[in-house]
Amino acid sequence: MSSDTMNKPASPPEEVVKARHPAAEAWEMFRRNHAAMAALIVLSIITLVAIFGPIFWPADPFEMVWAPFSPPGEEGYVLGTDYLGRDLLIMLIHGARVSIVIGLAAAFVSIVIGVTVGALAGFYRGWVEEVLMRFTEFFQVLPTLLFSMVIVALFGASLPMITFAIGVVSWTAVARITRAEFMRIRELEFVMASRASGTKNLRLIFGVILPNALPPIIVQAALMVGSAILFEAGLSFLGLTDPNVVSWGQIIGSNRQYILDASYTVTIPGVAIFVTVLAISLVGDGLNDALNPKLRQR
Amino acid sequence: MEPLLKVENLRIELTTRDGIAPVIDNLSLELNAGESLSFVGESGCGKSMTALGIMGLLPDKIGRIASGSIIFNGEDLTKASDARLREIRGNDISMIFQEPMTSLNPVYTIGEQIAEVLRRHQNLSASAAWSKAIDLLDAVRIPNPKARVSDYPHQMSGGQRQRVMIAIALACEPKILIADEPTTALDVTVQAQIFDLLRDLGRETGTAIILITHDMGAVAEMADRMIVMYAGRKAEEGPVEQIIDHPRHPYTKGLISCVPHLMATLTDERPELTEVGGIVPGLKEFGRDACLFASRCDRVDDKCLSARPPEMAFDNQQFAACWHAKEV
Numbered sequence: 328m329s330s331d332t333m334n335k336p337a338s339p340p341e342e343v344v345k346a347r348h349p350a351a352e353a354w355e356m357f358r359r360n361h362a363a364m365a366a367l368i369v370l371s372i373i374t375l376v377a378i379f380g381p382i383f384w385p386a387d388p389f390e391m392v393w394a395p396f397s398p399p400g401e402e403g404y405v406l407g408t409d410y411l412g413r414d415l416l417i418m419l420i421h422g423a424r425v426s427i428v429i430g431l432a433a434a435f436v437s438i439v440i441g442v443t444v445g446a447l448a449g450f451y452r453g454w455v456e457e458v459l460m461r462f463t464e465f466f467q468v469l470p471t472l473l474f475s476m477v478i479v480a481l482f483g484a485s486l487p488m489i490t491f492a493i494g495v496v497s498w499t500a501v502a503r504i505t506r507a508e509f510m511r512i513r514e515l516e517f518v519m520a521s522r523a524s525g526t527k528n529l530r531l532i533f534g535v536i537l538p539n540a541l542p543p544i545i546v547q548a549a550l551m552v553g554s555a556i557l558f559e560a561g562l563s564f565l566g567l568t569d570p571n572v573v574s575w576g577q578i579i580g581s582n583r584q585y586i587l588d589a590s591y592t593v594t595i596p597g598v599a600i601f602v603t604v605l606a607i608s609l610v611g612d613g614l615n616d617a618l619n620p621k622l623r624q625r
Numbered sequence: 626m627e628p629l630l631k632v633e634n635l636r637i638e639l640t641t642r643d644g645i646a647p648v649i650d651n652l653s654l655e656l657n658a659g660e661s662l663s664f665v666g667e668s669g670c671g672k673s674m675t676a677l678g679i680m681g682l683l684p685d686k687i688g689r690i691a692s693g694s695i696i697f698n699g700e701d702l703t704k705a706s707d708a709r710l711r712e713i714r715g716n717d718i719s720m721i722f723q724e725p726m727t728s729l730n731p732v733y734t735i736g737e738q739i740a741e742v743l744r745r746h747q748n749l750s751a752s753a754a755w756s757k758a759i760d761l762l763d764a765v766r767i768p769n770p771k772a773r774v775s776d777y778p779h780q781m782s783g784g785q786r787q788r789v790m791i792a793i794a795l796a797c798e799p800k801i802l803i804a805d806e807p808t809t810a811l812d813v814t815v816q817a818q819i820f821d822l823l824r825d826l827g828r829e830t831g832t833a834i835i836l837i838t839h840d841m842g843a844v845a846e847m848a849d850r851m852i853v854m855y856a857g858r859k860a861e862e863g864p865v866e867q868i869i870d871h872p873r874h875p876y877t878k879g880l881i882s883c884v885p886h887l888m889a890t891l892t893d894e895r896p897e898l899t900e901v902g903g904i905v906p907g908l909k910e911f912g913r914d915a916c917l918f919a920s921r922c923d924r925v926d927d928k929c930l931s932a933r934p935p936e937m938a939f940d941n942q943q944f945a946a947c948w949h950a951k952e953v
Contacts, residue, residue: 452685453685515727516723516724516727516728517727517728517730517731520721520728521730523715523719523720523722524714524715524742524793525711525712525713525714525715525716525742525745526715535730539731539732
């Protein structure tokens with residue numbers, strides 16, 4: 328086999344693999360999941376309402392506009408009024424913003440903590456992993472609702488503090504997923520190849536391994552937005568909320584004494600939370616289908 | 626002239642469940658600038674460990690350099706700091722791996738991956754690195770490099786990916802390129818192309834190549850000198866032609882006779898294809914003061930079992946670690 332025979336144009340050309348961009352492929356998979364697509368549409372509408380609703384209905388949600396306990400549909404108040412005679416529709420629209428922002432921000436906080444802890448533990452192994460994972464387990468065994476209530480009760484019920492309290496109790500799952508992904512990916516050849524070209528550890532962690540570990544983290548993040556909204560509702564229901572802003576959980580919490588007399592005051596925000604969290608979960612499920620290569624049918 | 630790379634009495638130990646095993650035992654070698662040297666041996670004989678040892682990439686906590694030195698350009702790499710080693714890796718010494726399918730990061734385009742090395746080691750600007758990446762793709766003979774530079778690895782075939790790996794490895798014009806079985810995962814026709822490419826580029830850039838392989842054919846085609854490794858020890862060393870012509874170690878002889886011969890007509894009688902009987906001793910045996918090949922050798926006698934054979938030098942710069950080297 329001499330070299331010149333190989334360079335002739337007659338030599339078999341290397342096959343060019345025609346493959347599509349991974350993101351396009353993932354979108355294709357996502358689109359096939361009808362429930363997830365429907366959920367995405369619902370979620371988009373809710374998000375649009377949360378962003379633009381208060382602009383179109385700039386009324387103060389705390390203003391008393393009509394007689395208390397007016398059932399839905401009466402006097403033009405589509406969703407009725409609560410125990411203080413406040414318009415439930417306006418409260419719902421304004422509350423969407425707070426609920427969703429808290430959901431996103433708390434999920435962000437827990438992703439940042441979880442990814443950092445998991446990445447360092449999975450990359451360095453050894454004593455770093457021991458220390459970080461014991462730390463993670465410590466947070467894992469804490470009763471989450473109780474712990475976040477303590478934080479909010481101690482440091483005040485402001486929105487940032489509530490967000491922090493939710494994020495700080497829910498990062499452990501992210502840390503475990505990230506660590507597992509890092510332990511798998513760090514052994515792959517391209518990481519070794521990257522080391523062999525002189526890449527620094529920090530760049531290896533965040534530039535080389537993390538982008539490859541993202542799919543399951545993205546799925547977890549989506550689900551976490553949903554659980555953070557629920558968590559916020561739970562805290563508000565117990566009264567641990569910023570009294571100056573309206574959120575869905577807070578509407579339920581403030582009307583809870585009248586649950587038997589005017590059940591719609593609790594049901595309507597409850598349904599809003601239910602629909603939103605369900606939509607987020609379905610989208611998360613669709614993302615899982617789209618991003619998890621093991622579930623992909625070829 | 627001082628050699629570019631000089632490995633002296635290198636001993637690499639691996640911590641295994643059964644204790645500490647010397648996977649590389651008392652290895653010395655020299656590599657001159659622009660030369661191409663081949664490491665040959667069967668799986669587990671320590672070829673890749675030597676390469677990782679030189680790169681300072683031995684597996685954490687499991688492998689370590691126990692003694693000996695690796696002098697590169699007058700600098701002892703076994704004593705160099707991590708930061709200094711990172712400067713050397715990819716810039717002065719670079720490496721390509723066995724599996725081109727998985728050696729590229731799937732989430733970045735190949736252009737980004739080539740440009741990153743250039744930016745890191747040569748402080749090129751983003752746009753200069755990008756245009757040099759295109760030149761490099763052209764140099765490794767990837768057709769239409771301007772369009773392919775923004776492709777992702779999954780859009781390329783195995784041979785093309787190995788070409789990209791070579792482009793990354795040669796981007797900073799290193800003094801040494803270590804190729805760890807670069808063609809094992811590729812088709813035979815593509816293998817020949819990759820070897821041609823490595824040889825041509827090595828000549829153009831004056832890069833010395835260490836080729837790790839178990840393919841005698843590749844050695845004959847690629848290398849000036851070869852080192853035959855067996856169970857972590859050097860069995861034989863010398864110029865490729867001399868060794869293939871007259872191996873001085875029974876193991877080398879066995880390896881060479883294992884290569885099948887192509888016949889013009891299928892009906893011709895073929896010389897019998899031999900094998901080297903037996904298996905490599907377990908890691909536990911590696912430290913013993915005896916010839917480790919003895920259990921598979923037909924010339925074995927008491928001396929082989931009781932003392933490690935010294936390196937026997939021959940006039941033609943051939944060395945063989947065998948008590949019977951003169952008779953083989």
